[in-house]
Amino acid sequence: MLGNVIVGQSGGPTSVINSSLAGVFKTAKDRGANKVYGMLHGIKGLLDKQYVDLSEKIKTDIDIDLLKRTPSSYLGSCRYKLPEISDDRDTYEKIFEILKELNISYFFYIGGNDSMDTIKKLSDYALLVGSDIKFMGVPKTIDNDLAVTDHTPGFGSAAKFIAATMKEIIRDGLVYDYPTVTIVEIMGRNAGWLTAASALARGEDCEGVDLIYLPEKVFDIDHFLERVKEIASKGRSMVIAVSEGIKVMDGRYVFELSDHVEFVDAFGHKQLASSAKFLANKVGSELGIKTRAIELSTLQRCAAHMTSRTDITEAFNVGGAAVKAAFEGETGKVVVLKRVSDDPYMCITETHDVHQIANIEKKVPLEWITEDDFVTEDLIHYIRPLIQAELSPIMVDGLPRHLNVNMD
Amino acid sequence: MLGNVIVGQSGGPTSVINSSLAGVFKTAKDRGANKVYGMLHGIKGLLDKQYVDLSEKIKTDIDIDLLKRTPSSYLGSCRYKLPEISDDRDTYEKIFEILKELNISYFFYIGGNDSMDTIKKLSDYALLVGSDIKFMGVPKTIDNDLAVTDHTPGFGSAAKFIAATMKEIIRDGLVYDYPTVTIVEIMGRNAGWLTAASALARGEDCEGVDLIYLPEKVFDIDHFLERVKEIASKGRSMVIAVSEGIKVMDGRYVFELSDHVEFVDAFGHKQLASSAKFLANKVGSELGIKTRAIELSTLQRCAAHMTSRTDITEAFNVGGAAVKAAFEGETGKVVVLKRVSDDPYMCITETHDVHQIANIEKKVPLEWITEDDFVTEDLIHYIRPLIQAELSPIMVDGLPRHLNVNMD
Numbered sequence: 001m002l003g004n005v006i007v008g009q010s011g012g013p014t015s016v017i018n019s020s021l022a023g024v025f026k027t028a029k030d031r032g033a034n035k036v037y038g039m040l041h042g043i044k045g046l047l048d049k050q051y052v053d054l055s056e057k058i059k060t061d062i063d064i065d066l067l068k069r070t071p072s073s074y075l076g077s078c079r080y081k082l083p084e085i086s087d088d089r090d091t092y093e094k095i096f097e098i099l100k101e102l103n104i105s106y107f108f109y110i111g112g113n114d115s116m117d118t119i120k121k122l123s124d125y126a127l128l129v130g131s132d133i134k135f136m137g138v139p140k141t142i143d144n145d146l147a148v149t150d151h152t153p154g155f156g157s158a159a160k161f162i163a164a165t166m167k168e169i170i171r172d173g174l175v176y177d178y179p180t181v182t183i184v185e186i187m188g189r190n191a192g193w194l195t196a197a198s199a200l201a202r203g204e205d206c207e208g209v210d211l212i213y214l215p216e217k218v219f220d221i222d223h224f225l226e227r228v229k230e231i232a233s234k235g236r237s238m239v240i241a242v243s244e245g246i247k248v249m250d251g252r253y254v255f256e257l258s259d260h261v262e263f264v265d266a267f268g269h270k271q272l273a274s275s276a277k278f279l280a281n282k283v284g285s286e287l288g289i290k291t292r293a294i295e296l297s298t299l300q301r302c303a304a305h306m307t308s309r310t311d312i313t314e315a316f317n318v319g320g321a322a323v324k325a326a327f328e329g330e331t332g333k334v335v336v337l338k339r340v341s342d343d344p345y346m347c348i349t350e351t352h353d354v355h356q357i358a359n360i361e362k363k364v365p366l367e368w369i370t371e372d373d374f375v376t377e378d379l380i381h382y383i384r385p386l387i388q389a390e391l392s393p394i395m396v397d398g399l400p401r402h403l404n405v406n407m408d
Numbered sequence: 409m410l411g412n413v414i415v416g417q418s419g420g421p422t423s424v425i426n427s428s429l430a431g432v433f434k435t436a437k438d439r440g441a442n443k444v445y446g447m448l449h450g451i452k453g454l455l456d457k458q459y460v461d462l463s464e465k466i467k468t469d470i471d472i473d474l475l476k477r478t479p480s481s482y483l484g485s486c487r488y489k490l491p492e493i494s495d496d497r498d499t500y501e502k503i504f505e506i507l508k509e510l511n512i513s514y515f516f517y518i519g520g521n522d523s524m525d526t527i528k529k530l531s532d533y534a535l536l537v538g539s540d541i542k543f544m545g546v547p548k549t550i551d552n553d554l555a556v557t558d559h560t561p562g563f564g565s566a567a568k569f570i571a572a573t574m575k576e577i578i579r580d581g582l583v584y585d586y587p588t589v590t591i592v593e594i595m596g597r598n599a600g601w602l603t604a605a606s607a608l609a610r611g612e613d614c615e616g617v618d619l620i621y622l623p624e625k626v627f628d629i630d631h632f633l634e635r636v637k638e639i640a641s642k643g644r645s646m647v648i649a650v651s652e653g654i655k656v657m658d659g660r661y662v663f664e665l666s667d668h669v670e671f672v673d674a675f676g677h678k679q680l681a682s683s684a685k686f687l688a689n690k691v692g693s694e695l696g697i698k699t700r701a702i703e704l705s706t707l708q709r710c711a712a713h714m715t716s717r718t719d720i721t722e723a724f725n726v727g728g729a730a731v732k733a734a735f736e737g738e739t740g741k742v743v744v745l746k747r748v749s750d751d752p753y754m755c756i757t758e759t760h761d762v763h764q765i766a767n768i769e770k771k772v773p774l775e776w777i778t779e780d781d782f783v784t785e786d787l788i789h790y791i792r793p794l795i796q797a798e799l800s801p802i803m804v805d806g807l808p809r810h811l812n813v814n815m816d
Contacts, residue, residue, distance in 0.1 A: 013580050041585040050585075066613075072579035079584075164713055164807050171480035171810065172421050172710040176487075177449040177458075182706075205474075205810045294705045298590075302580040305572055306713060308806065387806035398716065398795035399572050402579065402613045 002032050002327065003105025007054075008039035008046065010111035010118065011079065013072035014154030015161075015304045016315035017140045018403075020110045021074055022067045023319025024138065025054050028106070031327055037102060040407060043109070043118055044078035047091070049098060052407060063403055068312055069393055070402035071304035081114055082121045085128065092125045099133060106134050106326045110319070112141035112152075116334055116358040123332030123354065134326040137334035137354055138319050142301045144193035147360035148352050149336035153318055154301070156311030156386030159197035161303040162186060162296065163387060166201035166209055166239070169294065173239045174207065179232040181283050181291045182239045184209075185276035187300055189245040192216050192364045194300065196375045197383055198241035210238040211373045215245035216364050219254055224279070225286060227373060232289055242275055244295075254278055305400045309389035314347060321349040334358075345385035410440050410735065411513025415462075416447035416454065418519035418526065419487065421480035422562030423569075423712045424723035425548045426811075428518045429482055430475045431727025432546065433462050436514070439735055445510060448815060451517070451526055452486035454506060455499070460815060471811055476720055477801055478810035479712035489522055490529045493536065500533045507541060514542050514734045518727070520549035520560075524742055524766040531740030531762065542734040545742035545762055546727050550709045552601035555768035556760050557744035561726055562709070564719030564794030567605035569711040570594060570704065571795060574609035574617055574647070577702065581647045582615065586698075587640040589691050590647045592617075593684035593703045597653040600624050600772045602708065604783045605791055606649035618646040619781045623653035624772045627662055632687070633694060635781060640697055650683055652703075662686055713808045717797035722755060729757040753793035 005028045009017055021038075028036050038057070040050040052075075058067060067074060083091055099107065107122065109115050119137035126133055139146050144155035166184065173182035186195040192214025202208025210231055213219055231238045246254045254275040280293035318335040325333060333351040340346045368379040393400035413436045417425055429446075436444050446465070448458040460483075466475060475482060491499055507515065515530065517523050527545035534541055547554050552563035574592065581590035594603040600622025610616025618639055621627055639646045654662050662683040688701035726743040733741060741759040748754050776787040801808035 013583055045585060070579065071576050072583050076585060077583045160806060165707060165711075167807060167810065168479050168710040168712055169706060171478065171712075171813070172706045174813075175421055175480050175485045177453060177484060200807065203805070203807070205812045292706070294707070295703065296707075297702045298577060298580045298700070299573060299702070299704075299707070302576040303573075304576055304579075384806065389806070390803055392800075395798055397611070398568060398792065398797070399575060399608065399611070402575065404613045405579070405582075 002034060004035040004037065004103045005033045005106045005108070006037040006039055006051065006099070006102065006104045007108040007110065008042045009073035009075045009077055010042035010109060010115040011077060011141065012112070012301060013077065014140050014142050014301050015071045015157040015307045016154050016312050017072070017110055018070050018074045019068045019312045019315035020138050020140055020153060020319035022064050023316035024108050024110070024323055025058055026064060027320035027323040031323060033106070037104070038075045041076040042078035042080060043082065043095070044080040045076065046098060047094060051102070066394065066401060066403040068316065069304055069391065069400065070405070071302040074403065074405060079114065082118050085121060085125050095122070096125070096129070096131060104133060106323070108136050108138055108322050108326070110138040110140055112139070112143070113146065113359060113361070116146070116354055119332070119334065120354045120358045126331065134329070134331040136322040136326045136330065138322045139334060139336065140315065142194060143188050143191050145191040145361045145363065147357050147362050150339040150347065151337060151386055153311060153315035155193060157307040158194055158300050159200070159383055160308045160387035161300055161306045162194060162197045163200035164306055165296065166198045166241070167206050170201060170206055170209065170239045173292070174237045176237065179235060179289055180237045181228060181232070181280065181289050183276040183280045183291065183293050184239065184241050185244050185293065185295045186241055187296070188215065188243050190215055190361055190363065192243050195241050195243040196364060196379055199375045199380050200383060200387065209241045211240045212375055213242045213246050213373065214364055214369055215243045215247060216366060217369055218249050219246040221248065221282065225283065228283055228289070229287055232287065242279065244275055246275055304402070305393045307391050308387045309391045310386055312391045317349055325351045342381070410442060412443040412445065412511045413441045413514045413516070414445040414447055414459065414507070414510065414512045415516040415518065416450045417481035417483045417485055418450035418517060418523040419485060419549065420520070420709060421485065422548050422550050422709050423479045423565040423715045424562050424720050425480070425518055426478050426482045427476045427720045427723035428546050428548055428561060428727035430472050431724035432516050432731055433466055434472060435728035435731040439731060445512070446483045449484040450486035450488060451490065451503070452488040453484065455502060457506060459510070474802065474809060474811035476724065477712055477799065477808065478813070479710040482811065482813060487522065490526050493529060493533055503530070504533070504537070504539060512541060514544070514731070516544050516546055516730050516734070518546040518548050520547070520551070521554065521767060521769070524554070524762055527740070527742065528762045528766045534739065542737070542739040544730040544734045544738065546730045547742060547744065548723065550602060551596050551599050553599040553769045553771065555765050555770050558747040558755065559745060559794055561719060561723035563601060565715040566602055566708050567608070567791055568716045568795035569708055569714045570602060570605045571608035572714060573704065574606045574649070575614050578609060578614055578617065578647045581700070582645045584645065587643060588645045589636060589640070589688065589697050589699045591684040591688050591699065591701050592647065592649050593652050593701065594649055595704070595708055596623065596651050598623055598769055598771065600651050603649050603651040604772060604787055607783045607788050608791060608795065617649045619648045620783055621650045621654050621781060622772055622777055623651045623655060624774060625777055626657050627654040629656065629690065633691065636691055636697070637695055640695065650687065652683055654683055712810070713801045715799050716795045717799045718794055720799045725757055733759045750789070
């Protein structure tokens with residue numbers, strides 16, 4: 001009998017983060033793990049001894065399949081960055097004491113950059129105190145901004161939802177016989193991967209979005225207005241995709257140009273919400289064109305009814321691969337995806353030293369952004385395989401069914 | 409050989425308005441119509457002689473099936489209210505001249521309240537001048553605010569998208585271990601049917617939304633803040649559904665309480681966009697709770713990837729029934745849906761005098777709204793059958809395929 005396993009989820013939700021949880025749980029059980037615990041609300045909850053025995057929650061094969069279709073973090077999440085070991089050993093002692101109480105041999109953490117930092121610090125501390133607990137990171141983030149990995153689980157499904165929704169917004173936006181401007185704001189504060197995915201809407205049956213603005217490139221409002229004017233002068237309506245994180249030359253976010261008061265959230269992150277609204281108002285007032293601003297908001301990260309089967313499968317596999325690697329003795333690693341072939345698309349998992357991944361942001365290469373405010377075919381070819389195929393929702397009484405999340 | 413047919417679409421888009429178009433086209437062809445024309449951009453386009461021969465656009469059975477899955481108005485739309493006959497006979501003479509040129513015997517108009525007004529006036533004018541062209545209205549509106557009909561095609565699919573999306577937003581919104589407030593703004597300026605549909609999210613696998621505010625009832629901000637405080641005091645996160653059209657006691661819209669400048673659109677409609685944002689800021693600043701405002705925006709009316717099969721079928725049937733009735737000699741009528749049984753749900757079509765339908769708004773009965781800011785089981789039972797079953801998208805290269813809309 002192997003030792004016990006604990007798994008947690010952290011950071012912003014995705015549509016497929018629970019598929020990774022399913023991958024960890026099922027693979028650990030299949031490979032002979034004793035107990036598989038789930039920490040509630042990540043490492044922060046663990047510090048308060050909040051955890052569940054996952055076997056009491058995931059009892060049947062249909063539960064596994066429902067879990068794969070349940071958006072957001074089944075175990076709850078946190079945004080909590082561990083202190084530096086040198087600054088605060090107490091926290092680490094406390095965590096390792098709890099892990100000892102639970103007889104944990106394997107620790108898995110599913111999350112983005114901050115979560116990989118957690119794995120880095122915990123595995124460093126284990127080394128320091130001679131603990132033989134294995135710590136493995138399981139990547140997820142819709143933002144696709146993790147280093148080393150070809151892409152991140154969660155990105156493909158968000159990209160699919162965005163491209164599909166853009167097709168629908170384009171149909172909706174082009175319905176009248178006079179020029180209108182629809183500006184759609186997409187998540188990704190520093191990396192434009194998701195906004196770029198809007199390019200996939202263009203096809204045999206769809207005009208596609210007209211203009212795409214990513215945060216990797218300085219946003220020039222005058223140039224933007226010129227482009228809108230040019231398209232409108234042909235009598236055409238247009239749909240424009242902008243990242244929430246676009247910034248002007250002096251480094252301010254576009255939404256900061258508005259005199260509208262915004263919040264700073266509890267974690268010090270600025271609430272970015274209205275770059276699209278600001279630009280829509282600008283077009284309306286300066287060019288006199290009818291506009292609409294749409295924020296895809298959290299829908300783009302939790303639309304479990306429209307996931308990519310490729311993404312769901314890869315998310316499951318990175319969870320399973322993390323278990324396999326840990327059980328075989330690896331620690332301080334992150335499971336990454338390696339694309340071994342572009343056409344046909346094939347992707348395998350590898351493990352990689354967490355120190356080379358944590359806290360590094362991967363952005364869209366500038367050469368993939370075109371001069372005419374769009375993205376290159378190379379970028380489209382990079383994303384296209386990641387949105388392929390579907391995992392149909394299990395529909396009950398007209399609605400997608402999820403796994404019951406009641407933790408009481 | 410029967411005379412020619414013309415069909416147009418008008419008003420705001422829905423996910424199923426093209427299913428009604430398919431119903432008109434297919435039934436007319438099946439019943440021996442000669443040409444079936446589509447007016448582009450409704451009656452406004454017709455006045456400029458903009459029309460197509462639909463047989464050149466819808467060529468195969470797969471085209472019919474793609475059309476059913478294509479959101480928004482395939483033929484384009486307009487927001488154009490015909491003048492009173494007594495004020496401007498010229499416009500009517502012009503329309504009837506064009507109809508004569510095209511040898512039209514049957515005229516179908518798919519739309520909401522304004523479109524039914526168009527059918528009323530055109531059929532009145534036909535009576536006045538002794539024309540034997542038959543005019544029939546085919547109802548559609550996500551708002552469900554048409555009189556006489558049990559419900560409107562378009563409502564069920566929007567309700568299904570809203571309920572499904574709410575389940576996802578609830579998972580996303582309840583992920584952290586401290587109270588947060590997510591406020592979701594839903595369409596429906598005067599009628600709260602769509603906002604009420606958010607109640608369907610509650611079920612075995614979902615906590616449901618906590619509070620629902622419809623425009624039928626005066627909105628009391630102090631009471632609202634009390635309710636939020638009460639729920640937050642139990643440490644619970646919450647998701648709240650508000651209609652875009654909620655108003656305070658003095659008759660102002662909630663968004664009008666903000667000092668944020670809003671637009672009046674080209675048709676004199678106020679752009680309602682930020683009741684949720686206003687309330688989220690209010691909760692944030694007065695109660696110090698982390699908030700998020702989400703506007704479902706046009707996604708709720710164009711999400712063809714998540715339609716109700718019940719709705720799609722009924723939308724097709726009202727189109728077909730309009731053709732049958734007109735071919736049998738009826739005019740100045742609207743096809744309505746009559747629920748003949750609640751359980752099991754069964755619904756048939758009937759025709760009804762347009763004079764008793766046009767320009768009347770059907771609102772949510774006050775007795776279906778509860779004192780604790782929710783809706784009754786009666787209201788849920790009314791909506792539930794309308795979201796049943798699915799029409800799977802035809803997925804091509806990872807995305808839902810639509811019928812090509814190129815009209816050049």
